[in-house]
Amino acid sequence: MNVSGEALLLRRFPFGESSLVVHVLTADGRRLHLVARGAYRPKSRLFGALDFFDTLELTWTERKGLGEVRKADLARRRRGLTRDLARYRAASAGLELVHQAAHEENREPRVFAALEGFFDHLEDAGRDPLLERLAFDLELLDAVGLAPALETCASCAGAAPPVEPGKAAFSAAAGGRLCAACASRERAGGSRVGTLPVDVLAGAALLVRTTAAKRRELPPPPAALLRALVDFVDRFLEYHLETRLFARTRIV
Secondary structure (H helix, E strand, O other): OEEEEEEEEEEEEEEOOOEEEEEEEEOOOOEEEEEEOOOOOOOOOOOOOOOOOOEEEEEEEOOOOOEEEEEEEEEEOOHHHHOOHHHHHHHHHHHHHHHHHOOOOOOOHHHHHHHHHHHHHHOOOOOOHHHHHHHHHHHHHHHOOOOOEOOEOOOOOOEOOOOEOOEEEEEOOOOEEEOHHHHHHHHHOOOOOEEEEHHHHHHHHHHHHOOHHHHOOOOOOOHHHHHHHHHHHHHHHHHHHOOOOOOOOOOO
């Protein structure tokens, strides 16, 4: 049976002389693996249709193993993301993250909506691509149920004041920021608990609270704070996904 719907291309690989294997994110938030037969043939109806960052209207056949793309039309072209290196890198990082976070068994439409919105925001020349990437990373974590506690204690949901000047207790394993009592309990239970600068957690919380429209008006954070935010979010993602994300842009 054929299925139709919007999709975003996550990865693609050559298959034989003229075909592709594609990994796509469907509108209901699943990652599917499909074969696009003849996609490299100029006369194929799939030729030139399966590009990154574009919203596609796909028709495919689902089956155990590899399904098959039957038809591919363009729903939304985003050429601007391939003409600016910073935006291309940010968009590529988003694709890699979603490829790791999405699964065929899980339906989470918020993941698709977040990725499509992220691409739309990146096309806006007035937005900082790195801030947009950080905001997307945090939105994705929330969509899959892994959002870190940034302002209150992840364990008791109470206040979590600094445990030393300018620094709060934090544990990725425990879910984020911790109060002093819960930090002690987590350490006693064998969890690794460290500290993070309060201004880094506050910066991440500001991105979470700020709507996309208001985010465009945010002043750029100081370079040192931006480096720390990127490092914090990347490390938190890599801990929970249990893999290194190679498209992440480290600022040095």
